[in-house]
Amino acid sequence: MRNTLFIMIFVLVVVGSAGADRGPVTWQENVSLSQESQKAIILHNGTEEVLILGTELKASSEIDLLEFIPLPSDPEVGLAKGDPFAAVSRLISGKGLVFLADEFTTKGGPGGSSTVPVEIRFSEKVGIHDVTTVKINDIDGFSRWLEDFFRKKGIQTGRKRLSGVLDTARDYMDRGYNYFVFDLVKVTERTRFIEPLMYRFRTGRIYYPLKTSNLIGGKGAVEMVLVLPGSVTDDLWQGADKVFHMGAGAAIELSSSSKLNRADVQAIYPDRGFFGPGSRIYLQVLRYRGQYRFKDDFIYDVGRLTPYAYRYESDTRFGAAKEFTPAFTGEERRDLRDFFCPKSGDPQYIFRITDYRLDCWNFIPGEEYDVYAALFRGGLGGIPSGRVELEKSTTAKQLRGNRIKVDKYLAADFNGKNKVSCTLENAFPDDGLPTVRIRDGRSDEIARAQGRTFVSRVGFSRDGTLALVHVDHIAGPRSGVAYFVLLGKKGGRWEITDSFPEAIY
DSSP: OOEEEEEEOOOOOOTTSOOOOOOOOBSOTTOOEEEEEEEEEEEEOSSEEEEEEEEEEEESSOEEEEEEEEESSOOEEEEOOSOHHHHHHHHHHHTTOOEEEEEEEOSSOOOOOOSSSEEEEEEEEETTEEEEEEEESOHHHHHHHHHHHHHHTTOOOOTTTTHHHHHHHHHHHHTTOOEEEEEEEEEOSSOEEEEEEEEEEEOSEEEEOOGGGGGTOSEEEEEEEEEESSBOOGGGGGGGGGTSOOOTTOEEEEEOOEEEOHHHHHTTOOOTTSSOTTOOEEEEEEEEEEESOOSSOEEEEGGGSBSSOOOEEEOOSTTSOOEEESOOOHHHHHHHHHHHGGGTTSHHHHHHHHHTTOOOTTOOOHHHHHHHHHHTSSOSTTSOOSEEEEOSBOBOOOOOSSSSOOOHHHHHHHHHHTTSOOBOOSOOOOSSSOEEEEOOSOOHHHHHHHOEEEEBOOEEOTTSSEEEEEEEEEEETTEEEEEEEEEEEETTEEEEEEEEEEEEO
C-alpha cells in the first residue's frame, strides 16, 4: 500500500540552509521524512499578499505528502515562475542585508454565510502538485468532507487520525480564517526540490501561518523573506513573545532592509503591476530559531511599516549624529528626506533629522517629480517628450501680473518656492512613460546639440489637486520655447489642463 505522510503546512523558510530536526505527523511508523530546507517569500503591496513556498524533501521510502494551508481569503494558486528563491538569494547578497543582532534571545544556546459545509474553489493539477482550495463554512461538515477527500486520494484514515487537522481548522475558523489549501505531492528517497507554489490573496495585513507548524513539532529555524512597501522596525519586539515560543535557546533576528526597484521585484514575482509606479519597496529578513511551539500566527499591519530603510543605530560622541550600519544608499537617503523633511518644522522630528544628517533646505518632495514627469508626456509644442534630460538645478522663476489667473494660495506657493534655485535628483516616478533624468557631466558640445531643458519648482493649491510649473527648452542660440503650465490631479495621476506660452523664439 502506498505510504502517505500528512503535515499541517510549514510555511517556514531557511534560505540556503538545512531544515532542523522536527517530528511530523505520519500515518506510517516505518516512514521518516527529512526536510532539508524550507523556503518562503512574502510580497505585500498594501492590499494583497503573494506567498511563494518551496522546500527540499527526502523520505525513507516513496510517499505522498499532503500540506494544509489556512489563508485569510480565497487565493489564486499557481506555480511560481522562474526561480524566485535563487533571485531573492542574489538580492539578499547583492543588497548587503545584515542581521544586526540577536534582538530577542533567551539563555541556553542559539467567515461565510453559505449553508454548504465545504465549497471547493479550485481543484487542479499544477505541475507536480495536486492542489485543492476550499472554503469551510461548517466544521462538522468539513470533517465528513475531509474523510471523503482522503478516500478519493487513496489515503486510508479515520476521524481519530484527523483530530489534529480538525482542531487546527476549528482554531483558524474561530479567528476568521475560512480558506484552506490542500497540496498533495510525491516525495521519494532522493532529495528533491518541490516546485514552489504561489498563493496570491487579499489581506490588509502581512500574514504568515505559524501555528499549524506546531503539529510538526521539534525545533529549527524560520526565515521569512519580506518584500514590502516599507520596513519592519523595532516595534516588532513589543509583541514577539505573544507569537514565538521563547524557551531556552530561542532567538529572533531582524535584518536591515534595502530598497528594491520594480525590476528587482520582477526577478522574484514577474507581475509588474503588483507594486504600482513610484512604490517604495524594501527587502528584509525576519529569522526565528527555537521550538515549533508558536502561540499565534505572524501578523503585522502594513500601516506599521516605515517608508524608509531600517538600520542599526549606534551613538557617537555627545551631540554628534548617530552612525548607521550598513550605510544608506542614495535612494534610501531620498526616502528618508521624503518622509522627514516635510515635517522639519515639527519639534518631534528635529532630532531625527539631525540623527540622519538630512539636508532639508534644498529638498524637493516626490509629488513635484510626479508633476515633472507629466510635463513630458507630450502635448507641449517644442518641449521634449520620451527621453528627457533636465538641467541639474531648477530655475528661480516668478509669476508676475494677471495674465495667468490662479488662486492666491497657488500663486504664493509657486513664488515662495522659486525664490532660489534648488538641485534636482533622479527621483522621477517609475511609471513606464517618459524617461526623465538629470543631465550628467557630458561635454557642452553634446549638450548644445540636444538643447537644454529647465523646470521651476512646482506650486500647489491648498487641497493639492492643482499644480503650476514653468518649463522651457532652449534648442539653439535662437530657438526655444517657454511655458507656464497648469496641471490637475485626476485618479492619482497628474495631467496638463492648460498652458500659457511665455516665449517662442
